[in-house]
Amino acid sequence: METEQSWRRRELVAWVAGKVMPHEPVVRAWLSARMLPAEDIDDLIQEGYCRLSALDAFKHVENPGAFFLTTVRNILANRWARARVVRIDAISEIEAMAGADQAPSPERMAGDRRELGRVRALIAALPHRCRRIVELRRIDGRSQREVAEMMGVPETIVENESVRGLRLIMDGLRAQGDRVSADYEARRPGRGGRS
Amino acid sequence: MTLTARDIEAEAARFAIRVENEGRTPALEAEIEQWIGDDSRRRGAFLRAEAAWALVGQAGEAEEAAPQEASSGRVSRRGLLAGGGGLLAASVALGLFALSPGERYETRIGEISRVPLADGSVASINSDTELAVRLEKSARVVELARGEAWLQVAKDARRPFTVEAGRVRVRAVGTAFSVRRRNDGADVLVTDGVVESWVEGAEGHRVRIAAGERAFVADNAAISKESHAAPEIDRALAWRSGRIDLAGESLAAAVAEINRYNARKIVVADPELAREPLHGMFRTDDPEGFAATVEAITGAEITQRGPERIVIASKRNF
Numbered sequence: 001m002e003t004e005q006s007w008r009r010r011e012l013v014a015w016v017a018g019k020v021m022p023h024e025p026v027v028r029a030w031l032s033a034r035m036l037p038a039e040d041i042d043d044l045i046q047e048g049y050c051r052l053s054a055l056d057a058f059k060h061v062e063n064p065g066a067f068f069l070t071t072v073r074n075i076l077a078n079r080w081a082r083a084r085v086v087r088i089d090a091i092s093e094i095e096a097m098a099g100a101d102q103a104p105s106p107e108r109m110a111g112d113r114r115e116l117g118r119v120r121a122l123i124a125a126l127p128h129r130c131r132r133i134v135e136l137r138r139i140d141g142r143s144q145r146e147v148a149e150m151m152g153v154p155e156t157i158v159e160n161e162s163v164r165g166l167r168l169i170m171d172g173l174r175a176q177g178d179r180v181s182a183d184y185e186a187r188r189p190g191r192g193g194r195s
Numbered sequence: 196m197t198l199t200a201r202d203i204e205a206e207a208a209r210f211a212i213r214v215e216n217e218g219r220t221p222a223l224e225a226e227i228e229q230w231i232g233d234d235s236r237r238r239g240a241f242l243r244a245e246a247a248w249a250l251v252g253q254a255g256e257a258e259e260a261a262p263q264e265a266s267s268g269r270v271s272r273r274g275l276l277a278g279g280g281g282l283l284a285a286s287v288a289l290g291l292f293a294l295s296p297g298e299r300y301e302t303r304i305g306e307i308s309r310v311p312l313a314d315g316s317v318a319s320i321n322s323d324t325e326l327a328v329r330l331e332k333s334a335r336v337v338e339l340a341r342g343e344a345w346l347q348v349a350k351d352a353r354r355p356f357t358v359e360a361g362r363v364r365v366r367a368v369g370t371a372f373s374v375r376r377r378n379d380g381a382d383v384l385v386t387d388g389v390v391e392s393w394v395e396g397a398e399g400h401r402v403r404i405a406a407g408e409r410a411f412v413a414d415n416a417a418i419s420k421e422s423h424a425a426p427e428i429d430r431a432l433a434w435r436s437g438r439i440d441l442a443g444e445s446l447a448a449a450v451a452e453i454n455r456y457n458a459r460k461i462v463v464a465d466p467e468l469a470r471e472p473l474h475g476m477f478r479t480d481d482p483e484g485f486a487a488t489v490e491a492i493t494g495a496e497i498t499q500r501g502p503e504r505i506v507i508a509s510k511r512n513f
Contacts, residue, residue: 004303006219016242017249042200043236049246050239059298062313119254137215138251144216159212166208170247 015058016049021173023065027072028177034076042174048072122172126165133158134165200236207240211248301325302342305456305480307434315349316356321375321434322456322479330354343375345386345432362395363412365404372404373432380413384428392418437479443472446489457482464508468495 024045031041051071052058061067123134129151136142136150137158144162148155210227217223231237300320302308308320314330324342329335333353337346339360348356350369358365358374360381365374370388374381383392385404393401397416404410407425412418421427430440439452447469450461456479463469471493477485486497486505499506 009219013242013245013249016246017253021243021246021250039200046200046203046236046239046243048239049243050235053238053242057300057308057310059300060310060312116250116254119250123251123254134251138248139254159216162212162215163205163208166212166244166248166251167205169251170204170208170244173247 012053012055012058015064016052019061019064020052020068023068024173025176025180026065027069028174029180030069031072031076032177041177044072044075047075051075118172118176119169122169123165125172126168130161130165130168133161137162200240203234203237203240204244206230207237207244210241211244214245215248298328299325300328304458307437314351314354317347319345319347319435321345339374339376339381341376343373343382343434345371345373345384345435347371347387359395362414363392364395365390365392365412367391370406377411379415380411382409382411382431384409384424384431386428386432433476434479438476439479440476441473443474445469446471446473446493449473449477449485453477453479453482453485456480459502460504461486462504462506464498464506468493468507468509471495 027048028041028045031044032038036044048068048071052068123131126134132151133147136147137144142150144155144158148158151158210223210230213223214227227241231241298312300308300310300318302320302322302324304323307322310318310320312318312328312330312335314335316335318326318328318337320326321343324344325340326342326344327338327340329338331354335348335351335354335356337344337356337358339358344358346356346358346367348367348370356367360374360376363374363381363383365372365381365383367388367390370385370390372383372385372387372390374383383390383404385406385408387406389403389405391401391403392410392412394412394414394416400416400418402410402412402418402420404420407428408420408422409424409428409431410418410420430442433440434456439449441449444452446463450463450469454460459482461482473489473492475488477488482505483500486507489495489507490497494510495507496510497505498508
């Protein structure tokens with residue numbers, strides 16, 4: 001049955017896109033403050049999203065950023081319990097940042113807006129043909145066939161370029177996590193880079 | 196060889212694009228489920244890929260909305276950010292709240308859901324119900340599109356809590372009450388405190404309904420109130436624990452009630468049998484058990500047991 005289930009999925013995807021993904025860089029920064037290797041961070045983030053995909057009711061989650069962080073932290077605690085060097089100060093700062101948005105405060109709204117701005121920048125940075133296809137597909141809402149006709153290329157090219165564009169954008173979102181960490185490191189007085 | 200997160204991501208991106216192209220067809224869903232298997236990283240990566248794709252769309256919407264924002268940009272930036280209305284307008288323009296003007300909840304047949312709201316209130320939502328919640332600065336509004344909900348309202352004198360059921364309005368400050376939307380009005384049952392109810396367009400005619408009282412508020416503003424209804428209210432709200440409580444209601448009424456909770460419907464084949472009064476407590480999720488009980492106590496007979504319906508008829512007297 002198409003209807004009910006896929007409607008729910010669409011709602012979930014939209015909620016994750018709008019309310020959770022903007023916090024992903026902060027959660028990544030929190031994980032790298034625990035000195036986890038990059039591969040482990042990627043795994044944990046994917047597992048975190050897996051937990052989200054099992055949510056039945058999500059709209060009452062008041063603070064999706066803190067919720068996502070808590071989810072990932074639980075996965076880390078349960079499944080990845082190993083001795084780690086933990087830097088409490090860095091962690092509490094980042095937690096405060098993830099938890100700072102109880103309501104859509106001006107800062108938070110500006111943050112969301114900034115996030116969409118970043119995504120726009122990532123789209124703008126795509127290779128030319130890839131960018132045009134992503135924009136026609138996702139922003140103008142053209143079908144794959146229409147785009148193929150407009151550009152005079154086979155549909156498989158449109159599909160491949162869309163996949164490529166999406167991957168590049170996801171890479172870009174991941175890289176933001178590293179920048180947020182670097183930011184934190186830089187702002188902490190008297191401390192150098194990660195050892 | 197184990198796959199890295201990035202390998203998984205690449206495959207997930209492919210599936211997200213295919214969902215966009217082909218729609219969520221059962222065949223594609225099955226293929227995706229097979230790919231995921233029991234790998235939680237894959238399941239997560241797929242949601243993340245779909246969300247990233249959605250984010251690209253949201254970024255596009257925000258861009259289209261940008262000129263609007265610029266035209267209202269005469270207001271100082273601080274003023275725009277400080278004003279709740281401005282914020283809301285900006286966020287709507289950005290598509291952040293693009294799904295609905297408030298939070299929307301929908302229960303399937305048989306599903307009863309208890310939802311804590313952001314203001315500390317709790318909504319218990321009965322089977323097959325659709326409602327939207329808007330928590331604003333000076334008002335809290337639950338819009339009941341269909342079905343029934345029992346609301347435990349957190350006290351907040353500055354933000355009255357109103358349920359809108361069609362044209363019927365029920366307002367509370369800090370109290371617990373249920374509203375069930377009917378074709379021609381709404382049932383209001385109060386379990387705690389006091390509510391005030393009226394019909395849109397007839398605001399002058401208001402009725403206060405207190406704990407232990409119930410009222411039917413018709414769309415035409417006719418209001419019938421019943422006091423000392425506490426035991427009946429308890430019975431009517433038995434759904435909160437997955438039961439229905441019958442005290443002499445007709446079989447027809449009981450079946451209509453049970454059918455609210457199940458896709459598998461009970462059908463009463465003859466009108467005389469449908470008038471039989473019933474007593475007792477039944478589980479809302481067990482139509483089979485209900486039918487068997489009816490068979491036992493009324494001397495009726497189950498003549499059909501299908502996946503979609505159970506038919507009860509009088510035993511034929513030859």
